[in-house]
Amino acid sequence: MSLLVLGSVALDSVKTPLEERHDQLGGSASYAAVAASFFSPVNLVGIVGEDFPEENIAFFQSRNIDLAGLQVVPGKTFRWSGEYLWDMNQRETRSVELNVFENFTPELPDAYRSARMVLLGNIAPALQHHVLDQLVRPHFVIADTMDLWINIARPELERLLARVDMLILNDGEARELTGETSLIKAGKKIRGMGPSTVAIKKGEHGCLLFGDGQFFSCPAYPLEDIYDPTGAGDCFAGGLAGHLASRHLSDAELSEKKEIPFEYLKQAVVEGSVIASFNVESFSMERLRTVTRGEIAERYAIFRSLGRFEDL
Amino acid sequence: MSLLVLGSVALDSVKTPLEERHDQLGGSASYAAVAASFFSPVNLVGIVGEDFPEENIAFFQSRNIDLAGLQVVPGKTFRWSGEYLWDMNQRETRSVELNVFENFTPELPDAYRSARMVLLGNIAPALQHHVLDQLVRPHFVIADTMDLWINIARPELERLLARVDMLILNDGEARELTGETSLIKAGKKIRGMGPSTVAIKKGEHGCLLFGDGQFFSCPAYPLEDIYDPTGAGDCFAGGLAGHLASRHLSDAELSEKKEIPFEYLKQAVVEGSVIASFNVESFSMERLRTVTRGEIAERYAIFRSLGRFEDL
Numbered sequence: 001m002s003l004l005v006l007g008s009v010a011l012d013s014v015k016t017p018l019e020e021r022h023d024q025l026g027g028s029a030s031y032a033a034v035a036a037s038f039f040s041p042v043n044l045v046g047i048v049g050e051d052f053p054e055e056n057i058a059f060f061q062s063r064n065i066d067l068a069g070l071q072v073v074p075g076k077t078f079r080w081s082g083e084y085l086w087d088m089n090q091r092e093t094r095s096v097e098l099n100v101f102e103n104f105t106p107e108l109p110d111a112y113r114s115a116r117m118v119l120l121g122n123i124a125p126a127l128q129h130h131v132l133d134q135l136v137r138p139h140f141v142i143a144d145t146m147d148l149w150i151n152i153a154r155p156e157l158e159r160l161l162a163r164v165d166m167l168i169l170n171d172g173e174a175r176e177l178t179g180e181t182s183l184i185k186a187g188k189k190i191r192g193m194g195p196s197t198v199a200i201k202k203g204e205h206g207c208l209l210f211g212d213g214q215f216f217s218c219p220a221y222p223l224e225d226i227y228d229p230t231g232a233g234d235c236f237a238g239g240l241a242g243h244l245a246s247r248h249l250s251d252a253e254l255s256e257k258k259e260i261p262f263e264y265l266k267q268a269v270v271e272g273s274v275i276a277s278f279n280v281e282s283f284s285m286e287r288l289r290t291v292t293r294g295e296i297a298e299r300y301a302i303f304r305s306l307g308r309f310e311d312l
Numbered sequence: 313m314s315l316l317v318l319g320s321v322a323l324d325s326v327k328t329p330l331e332e333r334h335d336q337l338g339g340s341a342s343y344a345a346v347a348a349s350f351f352s353p354v355n356l357v358g359i360v361g362e363d364f365p366e367e368n369i370a371f372f373q374s375r376n377i378d379l380a381g382l383q384v385v386p387g388k389t390f391r392w393s394g395e396y397l398w399d400m401n402q403r404e405t406r407s408v409e410l411n412v413f414e415n416f417t418p419e420l421p422d423a424y425r426s427a428r429m430v431l432l433g434n435i436a437p438a439l440q441h442h443v444l445d446q447l448v449r450p451h452f453v454i455a456d457t458m459d460l461w462i463n464i465a466r467p468e469l470e471r472l473l474a475r476v477d478m479l480i481l482n483d484g485e486a487r488e489l490t491g492e493t494s495l496i497k498a499g500k501k502i503r504g505m506g507p508s509t510v511a512i513k514k515g516e517h518g519c520l521l522f523g524d525g526q527f528f529s530c531p532a533y534p535l536e537d538i539y540d541p542t543g544a545g546d547c548f549a550g551g552l553a554g555h556l557a558s559r560h561l562s563d564a565e566l567s568e569k570k571e572i573p574f575e576y577l578k579q580a581v582v583e584g585s586v587i588a589s590f591n592v593e594s595f596s597m598e599r600l601r602t603v604t605r606g607e608i609a610e611r612y613a614i615f616r617s618l619g620r621f622e623d624l
Contacts, residue, residue, distance in 0.1 A: 307619035
């Protein structure tokens with residue numbers, strides 16, 4: 001099954017304590033689509049300017065990412081610039097140039113409207129709504145978000161929650177959205193706002209997954225060094241959604257009931273964590289250009305061993 | 313096998329947003345000994361004054377805790393008073409009265425000197441050394457510590473690390489001790505300072521365990537509410553050490569080699585987490601007075617399910 005991915009496509013300038021690079025391929029849709037492409041075909045919905053490098057287009061195509069939904073319009077591509085402080089735990093946005101993104105209205109090609117598995121990547125909730133409005137009968141809709149939208153577009157975000165099956169956000173955002181200090185309470189409260197499934201990302205502490213009376217604690221991969229955290233969250237969402245899309249192509253029972261087995265969701269969270277853990281090992285999207293299916297399977301097995309212990 | 317437990321025995325006055333109580337049984341040795349007593353007999357080493365309530369003595373005895381090493385001397389028992397702020401994440405010490413603790417020199421009864429499994433609970437490193445000096449040939453020594461000793465007794469603490477098999481500390485303390493931001497780096501660095509095994513407690517995020525080329529990520533129990541966090545760390549250490557003591561009584565191979573299988577250490581970390589998760593459900597040590605072996609086994613099984621997922 002193809003995965004529909006909406007989000008930003010950007011040219012990033014990133015500075016870490018170790019390195020600085022300009023106009024790297026970035027944006028939530030780029031990271032998510034490439035991450036998902038390890039598991040399923042992807043239909044990408046986004047916008048770029050005429051300055052968007054041809055090599056990025058070729059890279060997307062080499063990853064089996066369909067670009068019929070990528071608008072190429074006059075003007076400059078969205079640009080983001082940020083800097084990570086010495087311990088990589090804090091990020092400062094240095095500049096944002098919206099450029100062609102400012103007037104972006106996502107229009108789905110006809111072939112995309114029947115999408116069953118959908119990732120509304122991190123982008124303004126109004127645009128996430130706009131894509132949802134064009135879908136005929138999506139089976140499972142995953143939304144990613146960030147603190148910015150909680151702060152400046154909360155009503156649209158709350159309306160969105162009632163329309164999606166799964167929300168992905170980080171620990172600080174979950175606390176901000178719910179006013180709860182306890183992440184356990186926050187996760188349950190967000191389920192009450194709409195999505196039947198909630199994933200709370202905790203960075204170096206892994207991820208919590210909340211379902212209907214079900215709960216999963218995914219460990220973090222024990223990385224000693226993070227080279228560049230940019231796009232880790234998008235890779236997590238993309239890997240997760242791509243895994244689910246790959247699982248559901250042949251499941252006849254899906255036309256009958258809405259529920260995805262919690263076991264599939266847990267495995268998807270792990271696959272997302274695996275891809276994110278690779279992505280932070282190198283600058284920009286570099287590691288995703290070389291990682292193999294074999295390496296992904298190997299790391300999945302390591303994730304299984306991280307938290308495993310025997311019965312007494 | 314009996315577990316030797318050194319630490320403080322105190323009368324605590326604790327205020328939480330919900331409740332305030334005075335002169336509750338507290339101290340690192342009290343919590344650790346009671347936690348360990350679910351798994352093995354305990355020999356407790358500590359000191360109290362003549363005002364120490366007889367009911368606490370009776371409670372220890374009812375838990376199969378030997379008190380030959382508990383000095384009862386003229387004067388008042390050590391008292392600690394603290395307050396938790398609304399979200400239970402921050403604690404303020406309101407007062408400390410050392411009383412009889414001020415001149416405490418732990419003297420082991422002869423029968424204790426042959427102890428094989430030892431928990432040096434959270435107490436001044438000089439006292440931890442003093443107990444070690446009296447042991448004939450301990451098989452596995454676990455030390456618990458806290459930020460206070462890193463700050464005011466670092467040389468003694470560093471000397472202690474070279475003498476123990478396992479160190480338990482929390483995430484902030486691990487960072488402070490090593491100067492590393494990454495907990496993975498910190499855990500490995502502490503192993504290089506002496507202990508072959510290191511457990512880093514992360515509160516609501518669980519616990520990391522570092523061994524020789526081995527690693528374990530223990531999830532946290534998904535508690536919605538914490539009633540009183542006092543003693544959680546001591547219960548973790550005590551449950552862990554008690555479990556190890558219970559495992560090793562009959563293991564003939566232990567006289568031959570020093571190493572405890574990493575699988576035993578993982579299971580011990582889980583048992584410690586189980587006891588700590590019960591302890592924070594009620595005020596003071598209340599929950600440990602009622603919890604049953606069956607409830608402990610049940611929660612161990614829940615811990616197993618928290619992070620479990622299938623192969624693909």
